Each structure stands twice: as structure tokens, then as C-alpha cells.
Amino acid sequence: MSRPDWIALDWGTTHLRGWAMAADGTVIEERGSDSGMGKLGPEGFEPALRAMCGDWLDHGSVPMIACGMVGARQGWTEADYARVPCPPLSPALTRAPSDLDVSIIPGLSQPDPADVMRGEETQIAGFLALNPGWDGVLCLPGSHSKWAHVSAGEVVSFRSFMTGELFAALSTHTVLRHSIPAEGWDEAAFDAGVAETLSRPERMASALFTIRASDILHGAAGAAARSRLSGLLIGAELSAAKPYWLGQQIGVIGAGGLGSLYVRALGAQGAPATQANGTAVTLAGLIAAWKQRTTA
Amino acid sequence: MSRPDWIALDWGTTHLRGWAMAADGTVIEERGSDSGMGKLGPEGFEPALRAMCGDWLDHGSVPMIACGMVGARQGWTEADYARVPCPPLSPALTRAPSDLDVSIIPGLSQPDPADVMRGEETQIAGFLALNPGWDGVLCLPGSHSKWAHVSAGEVVSFRSFMTGELFAALSTHTVLRHSIPAEGWDEAAFDAGVAETLSRPERMASALFTIRASDILHGAAGAAARSRLSGLLIGAELSAAKPYWLGQQIGVIGAGGLGSLYVRALGAQGAPATQANGTAVTLAGLIAAWKQRTTA
Incomplete structure (x- = not known):
């Protein structure tokens, strides 16, 4: 296997999914585990990550970009929320407290009515990357379903x-x-x-x-x-x-x-x-975050 | 203590309450336990009853009248539902499968919209016994709150x-x-x-x-x-x-x-x-059931 240029991570409450990625956005390999944030204490994240994709890191430091509940207060480290209206992907990623080079995508918040999302912002970014110029409403069903009004590349408002x-x-x-x-x-x-x-x-x-x-x-x-x-x-x-x-x-x-x-x-x-497809838009959003970071 | 003429039992999902009663409706003694129907298998009801008030029974058979989830399908034995519109207390009590003389008050059912109550019918009867001629709506808050339309001594309809x-x-x-x-x-x-x-x-x-x-x-x-x-x-x-x-x-x-x-x-x-007061109307309802039975 060729060495990945970076690693994309979707780290939710119940699952961890990783993609070894080439710089051009090609997937080299994909893996999943059930080491969700809900099962892990603060000390458990790095071992879970190494257990799933340690061999991808053998040749040195590989940058990783993660989305999801890994960035919640009960997660690895709290990644801030960007306040709507704003683009779904804030450029201000949060570094995880680790020797590994892991950057976490911030969630989105809305002061009134009070609301938050974490992980869905990456799916929204991915949907927009796959459907450039799209305006309308996105529904993201789940434990806490979200409805987001998207216009001109920004999340205008949302409700959970x-x-x-x-x-x-x-x-x-x-x-x-x-x-x-x-x-x-x-x-x-x-x-x-x-x-x-x-x-x-x-x-x-x-x-x-x-x-x-x-x-x-x-x-x-x-x-x-x-x-x-x-x-x-x-x-x-x-x-x-x-x-x-x-x-x-x-x-x-x-x-x-x-x-x-x-x-x-x-x-x-x-x-x-x-x-x-939920997985496809998540990966597209992580790729968009990678591109935004490397061109910044 | 004088021997009770009968025993009133309020046997719900989480509690068992018993009153040693004189024939005229006077309370001789009151006791409670946490042996609710939710904790008991079919074989557990009689021992739980003897444990709480065995000494009340020392002098021979004492009739008991019970209301509540003790009469549910998962209870001691299933007591039928009387179908509304009808008086809250059906005269058709169900005998528990036991040497003890335990009669269970039926619940109420409504075919459409489908609804059932068990225990609340006794409280409604007690409220009416304490407030003769009362017409209106009774609200019985709880795990499954009930609203009952009561008129001319009958439950006309209800919702949970x-x-x-x-x-x-x-x-x-x-x-x-x-x-x-x-x-x-x-x-x-x-x-x-x-x-x-x-x-x-x-x-x-x-x-x-x-x-x-x-x-x-x-x-x-x-x-x-x-x-x-x-x-x-x-x-x-x-x-x-x-x-x-x-x-x-x-x-x-x-x-x-x-x-x-x-x-x-x-x-x-x-x-x-x-x-x-919820306990007061339950007891009043059990007394009404006793009177209905002894005058039938």
C-alpha cells in the first residue's frame, strides 16, 4: 500500500470510520471500528485511533482531519462551534492533545433558538461540494435530526x-x-x-x-x-x-x-x-476541509 | 387489634397499600410495602400479600378487594375491562387464583380511540362517592395521565x-x-x-x-x-x-x-x-366497591 498523504476520520458517538487518502482526494483504503466517542474516556482516543489505523502512520507523521462527536465536550477535546450564518466548514480547526497530527472540524451553533450540530456541518459541506451552487433545505435524519437552511454556500439557520x-x-x-x-x-x-x-x-x-x-x-x-x-x-x-x-x-x-x-x-x-448517501457526503466534506486547509 | 371485616388493597406497579377495614368503612390499620406488581411474577403475589398483612388474616378468611395493576395481564390474574360508557365500578369482580379471598376490580376500556385504565376507575368512583352528583372532567396525572369525562355517575369517555x-x-x-x-x-x-x-x-x-x-x-x-x-x-x-x-x-x-x-x-x-387527595379517593373507591358487593 502506498503511504497516505492524509487521513479522513468520521468519529461519532457509536462509530469510528477512517479513510487513507491520497493528496488528490482518492481513497486508498477505508476502515471502520465501533470505538465511538460514547465508549471512550479522554485517554482512550489515541489508542483507539492507533488500533484502527496505526500501520497507516508507520512511515512518519500523517495529518488527519476528523469530524463528529470526537470534538464534543465529552469527546477527545472540545472543538468550538462556529455561529450561523456562516459557511458549514470553519477554517479554525482544533488540534487534538496528542503527538498524532489530528485536527477536528468545529461544529455549528445558533444562539436563538439555541441549537448546535457536530458532524452534520461536514455532511452539509460535502453535499454542497457534490452539488455546487445548491440552495435550499437539507434534512439530516438521525438520533437528533437536523433541518438546515442553506443559501449561497452558507448555513443560514437550523433546527434539531x-x-x-x-x-x-x-x-x-x-x-x-x-x-x-x-x-x-x-x-x-x-x-x-x-x-x-x-x-x-x-x-x-x-x-x-x-x-x-x-x-x-x-x-x-x-x-x-x-x-x-x-x-x-x-x-x-x-x-x-x-x-x-x-x-x-x-x-x-x-x-x-x-x-x-x-x-x-x-x-x-x-x-x-x-x-x-450519508457516507459519501461525509467523505466529500472531509475532503473539502482538507482542501480548504492545504490552500489556506 | 380487632379483626378486620375486610381488607382494602391498592396494588399498583410500584407499590402495595393495604387497609384493615371495619364493615362500616372505618380504617382499623393501614400498611404499605414496595412489593409492586412490576416486581412480582405470578407466584409472587400471594407471598407478598401474606408478608404485608398475614396477621390480619390470622383468625380465618377475610375478604379483600383490590384495585390497580394487580389485575393486568402481567399481574396476578387478568381482570376484564368494562367498556365505557359505564359506571366506574363494574360489579363483575375477578377472583385471584389463591386460597385467600381476593377480588380484583376490573379496569375500563374504550374501543376507539383505543384506551384502557386500571386503578384510576377506582379513584374516579371514590371521587364521586366523596362528591355525589358531580359532573365534569377528572384529570388523573401520573406515568400515564388520564382525562375522564364523567356524567350522571358514568365515565362517558377518557384519554391517556x-x-x-x-x-x-x-x-x-x-x-x-x-x-x-x-x-x-x-x-x-x-x-x-x-x-x-x-x-x-x-x-x-x-x-x-x-x-x-x-x-x-x-x-x-x-x-x-x-x-x-x-x-x-x-x-x-x-x-x-x-x-x-x-x-x-x-x-x-x-x-x-x-x-x-x-x-x-x-x-x-x-x-x-x-x-x-389521591390516597383518599382510592380508599373511598375501594369502600364503594365493598358496599356495592355486600349490597348486591
Whole structure:
């Protein structure tokens, strides 16, 4: 293997992914591990990094650029937030406290309504690198879904929704766990859930318990219960995010199942959305950060 | 101690409370334990009952009347649901599978929207026994808050809200746990949270993450964060339950802190509410069930 010119790192709460890169942006090799920031104390980051890609570093110091929760207060070292409106990639990278040459991309913050993102700014930069001149709204589904208004290369404003984490907490830490299996899907139940809270978001508070009560009284199918919960939560998010997406060009980051659910739910509202591969836009964003740094 | 004529049992998910009773409804002695239904398998109920009040039974068989989750599918034995509209106390008690003479009060069910209650029906009966001829709406705050429309001695309809369980799941099993302490209270933050979701329930989905983001960006006080979460959730419940309470006579069951929060939030909407002691109405309901049984 040829020596990488630099290393791209996507270091989130639950995963670490690294790419050995050539200077021109070509991927030499890709690796992943489950050494997410959530598992590591401050002393654990450097060993985790060496364990995954120590051999890439054998021939001397290789610059690395990292994005994600590695830069959170509970991460390796806190990387500041750049305040919107601003371009997604701030040039002010933060050096990790290590002999390794690791630079962390800052997150974005918004004072009012108070909001933060960390990792998604790199995906937004990557989406813009792959779609030059794009204006509109980007939806980044996940534990804490983000909606970002992007114009003229800047993030103008954004909002976070705890949709993914709510789904996990409700389906595993409340009475709904008795009625919601880990797998199974029912599109009609999902669509009905989306429609219910998108048009009547105030129903959310009472609709949740009906999932349990329907099971007790009518023996509702687990797949339908699971899909209905997902639909209710995504419908409530789309209702609250309507000022973002209504009448806008929409991009959804994430080619997997979750991104497709958002595209489906938006489509039912007559709002077509472009879907982009999450890993691809992350890597494109890290490459954009590398280019910005080497040309600075 | 004189021998009880009967024993009243309030057997919920987390607690067991028993009263040794005279035939005229006088309390001879009261005891409690933490042997809630949530901790017990099917074989554990009888030993838990004997452990708490075995000496009350020394002189022979004493009839017992129980309400609560003891009658759930995961409880001692499943007591049916009576379907609303109906009086809160169905005369069709269910015998527990035991040498002890334990009769369990059925819950209430509603086919559409699917809903169930178990334990609250006894509190409603007790409230009506203490307030004869009362018509209006009863709010029973808790893990699964209930709103019941009561008229002419019957429960006409009801709705459940997972407000209490949502508070617990959000504050201990999501990222909000980093910002929400176990104790602390800020009335202004509570009031503002209630007002926000009561008038704009669609904001709930986005307001939750602001609790975390405010802490990260502005170092928000824990007491304010905790009170804001409570306010947002109760405001959303009041918004969804508005068709129940608007313009109605309102009773709130629960004299403790949680009941007072509901009374405060309703008061801010110009809706005065009567507050009743939860234990007192439970006992009054169990006495009503005893009287109904002995006069049947």
C-alpha cells in the first residue's frame, strides 16, 4: 500500500470510520471500528485511533482531519462551534492533545433558538461540494435530526429534533416496549401515523398511548405498532419543520432506510426530495476541509 | 387489634397499600410495602400479600378487594375491562387464583380511540362517592395521565397521555440526562414551557433539543431545564386534552406536587380546578366497591 498523504476520520458517538487518502482526494483504503466517542474516556482516543489505523502512520507523521462527536465536550477535546450564518466548514480547526497530527472540524451553533450540530456541518459541506451552487433545505435524519437552511454556500439557520432518540427511548424504556418489536415494518401504518401528527401535531401526546391500548384491546400487530410510532414521530417533526421545507428545494442526507422514510413522508405532502448517501457526503466534506486547509 | 371485616388493597406497579377495614368503612390499620406488581411474577403475589398483612388474616378468611395493576395481564390474574360508557365500578369482580379471598376490580376500556385504565376507575368512583352528583372532567396525572369525562355517575369517555413516562424516559435515557438533574424547580421556566406547547403544540418536537443546546451554549441552570421539560410535556397534554377540559368543571386527583402543577397550569388558562387527595379517593373507591358487593 502506498503511504497516505492524509487521513479522513468520521468519529461519532457509536462509530469510528477512517479513510487513507491520497493528496488528490482518492481513497486508498477505508476502515471502520465501533470505538465511538460514547465508549471512550479522554485517554482512550489515541489508542483507539492507533488500533484502527496505526500501520497507516508507520512511515512518519500523517495529518488527519476528523469530524463528529470526537470534538464534543465529552469527546477527545472540545472543538468550538462556529455561529450561523456562516459557511458549514470553519477554517479554525482544533488540534487534538496528542503527538498524532489530528485536527477536528468545529461544529455549528445558533444562539436563538439555541441549537448546535457536530458532524452534520461536514455532511452539509460535502453535499454542497457534490452539488455546487445548491440552495435550499437539507434534512439530516438521525438520533437528533437536523433541518438546515442553506443559501449561497452558507448555513443560514437550523433546527434539531430528537426524533431518533425519542423512538429509541419510547420503544425500549416505556410501556410501549411490550408492544413494539425490534424488527418489522408496515407501510400503511407508517403513512397513517405521519398523516395524523403532520396535520394535527397536538395529537402526538395522546396518540402514543393508543399504541399500547390497541395492542391490549385488539392485539395489534407488532410491525404496525412499530411503524405507527415511527410515523407519529416523523410526522410531528415534519409538522414542526414545515416552515423549513414548504416550497423549498429539499435534500435528505442518508440513503438507507431512515432517509427513505423521510423522502416518502415528504412525497406524500407533495414535496419531492433528493436523497444523498450519508457516507459519501461525509467523505466529500472531509475532503473539502482538507482542501480548504492545504490552500489556506 | 380487632379483626378486620375486610381488607382494602391498592396494588399498583410500584407499590402495595393495604387497609384493615371495619364493615362500616372505618380504617382499623393501614400498611404499605414496595412489593409492586412490576416486581412480582405470578407466584409472587400471594407471598407478598401474606408478608404485608398475614396477621390480619390470622383468625380465618377475610375478604379483600383490590384495585390497580394487580389485575393486568402481567399481574396476578387478568381482570376484564368494562367498556365505557359505564359506571366506574363494574360489579363483575375477578377472583385471584389463591386460597385467600381476593377480588380484583376490573379496569375500563374504550374501543376507539383505543384506551384502557386500571386503578384510576377506582379513584374516579371514590371521587364521586366523596362528591355525589358531580359532573365534569377528572384529570388523573401520573406515568400515564388520564382525562375522564364523567356524567350522571358514568365515565362517558377518557384519554391517556404518556406524560409522566415521557418525562422519565427523556430525562434519564436521552441526551437530556446530561442537562437535567434529579431535583430542582424553577416556576417561571415551568410556566413558560406550558405556555409554549399549550399554544403551539407543534413546537414540542423541536423544543426538546433546545434544553440540551441551551445548556451547551449558555450553561442553563439544571432546575430551569428540568422545569422546562415538565412544562413542555404538561402543556402538550393540556393542548391535546383541551376538548375535555375547556368550559368544564375540573377535578384533579393527586394532592402532591404533580397534581398541583396541573392545577397551576390550568389556572394560567383561566380554568379553575378542584384538587383531591389521591390516597383518599382510592380508599373511598375501594369502600364503594365493598358496599356495592355486600349490597348486591
